[in-house]
Amino acid sequence: MNKLSFRNRHVVVTGGNSGLGLALAKALAGEGARLTLMARNAEKLARAAAEINAAHPGSVVGTHSVDVTDERASAEAMNAAAEGQGGIDALINNAGILREGHFQELTSNDFRQVMEINYFGVLNATRAALPHLRNSKGRLINVASIAGLVGAFGYTSYCASKHALVGLTSCLRFELEPMGITVQLVCPAEFDSPMVVDLDKSRTPENRAHVRTIPKATLGAIVSDVVKGLATDRYEIVPTGMARAAVKMARLAPGLLRRAGDRAIAKAYEGPRPVEMASR
Numbered sequence: 443m444n445k446l447s448f449r450n451r452h453v454v455v456t457g458g459n460s461g462l463g464l465a466l467a468k469a470l471a472g473e474g475a476r477l478t479l480m481a482r483n484a485e486k487l488a489r490a491a492a493e494i495n496a497a498h499p500g501s502v503v504g505t506h507s508v509d510v511t512d513e514r515a516s517a518e519a520m521n522a523a524a525e526g527q528g529g530i531d532a533l534i535n536n537a538g539i540l541r542e543g544h545f546q547e548l549t550s551n552d553f554r555q556v557m558e559i560n561y562f563g564v565l566n567a568t569r570a571a572l573p574h575l576r577n578s579k580g581r582l583i584n585v586a587s588i589a590g591l592v593g594a595f596g597y598t599s600y601c602a603s604k605h606a607l608v609g610l611t612s613c614l615r616f617e618l619e620p621m622g623i624t625v626q627l628v629c630p631a632e633f634d635s636p637m638v639v640d641l642d643k644s645r646t647p648e649n650r651a652h653v654r655t656i657p658k659a660t661l662g663a664i665v666s667d668v669v670k671g672l673a674t675d676r677y678e679i680v681p682t683g684m685a686r687a688a689v690k691m692a693r694l695a696p697g698l699l700r701r702a703g704d705r706a707i708a709k710a711y712e713g714p715r716p717v718e719m720a721s722r
């Protein structure tokens with residue numbers, strides 16, 4: 443796909459009915475992209491499509507209610523999206539979930555669910571879109587997280603899934619670029635979204651203190667940096683200057699970053715709740 447231009451390109455966005463997925467879809471519609479939004483909740487999908495049309499009248503926005511953990515349903519939805527809009531030029535694998543808590547309080551099922559959506563969901567959508575991206579010499583854009591590059595208190599399940607996604611994406615880059623497919627990895631730090639509103643209801647104080655060593659960004663700032671990054675062929679897109687500085691520090695002086703985390707956690711430390719008080 444041409445650098446810098448989403449005009450008239452068909453972009454599929456998983457998790458396109460909420461948060462970053464919806465905001466990115468809206469921004470790309472503003473650049474003239476045709477869109478297909480995929481997520482489970484059909485009502486929210488319809489509302490998202492209406493919101494994009496209201497912001498950019500005349501936009502072409504298709505929707506498919508699909509659970510990305512269902513391999514066959516993902517393939518059917520992707521093929522239908524390609525058929526409906528003459529191929530697929532870009533897939534943004536953005537659907538994701540978060541489970542935060544002390545390792546002792548997270549269940550094996552929490553770990554499986556997070557991996558199922560954040561890792562296998564991406565695998566399913568990517569497999570389904572691949573023949574179409576190959577035809578279009580298109581773009582695969584995987585939304586991981588800064589939690590795919592460094593660890594954080596309370597994120598054992600989430601970080602593991604995002605690290606797996608980062609590994610998958612870096613291998614796919616080597617395999618798909620020779621076919622003409624551009625691969626990009628997006629690693630945001632925390633920003634305002636429904637996911638974080640939910641997280642804030644129950645997160646551990648240690649997680650809040652650790653994660654907020656990078657100030658929370660606005661959704662607008664994330665979208666603006668991601669759209670700028672997508673318009674280049676840059677592989678790794680880390681939105682916002684503060685997050686880029688943290689990633690740089692993690693690579694150049696990992697001990698310093700770990701100690702800054704240790705200090706923030708120590709100030710907030712409460713530890714796991716007694717077993718009888720833990721809700722899970």
Ligand SMILES: NC(=O)c1ccc[n+]([C@@H]2O[C@H](COP(=O)([O-])OP(=O)(O)OC[C@H]3O[C@@H](n4cnc5c(N)ncnc54)[C@H](OP(=O)(O)O)[C@@H]3O)[C@@H](O)[C@H]2O)c1
Nearest residue numbers: 457460461462481482483509510537538587632633635637
């Ligand atoms: N918010 C942050 O601070 C932050 C930071 C770094 C990275 N991220 C990543 O950014 C991405 C978007 O997050 P967000 O904050 O915008 O969250 P969000 O508002 O909760 O959106 C998550 C989206 O994923 C969809 N989804 C979840 N499970 C799905 C499934 N099984 N099949 C299909 N769609 C599914 C949801 O729709 P349905 O429920 O209708 O299916 C929703 O559209 C995620 O990958 C997240 O890990 C977020």
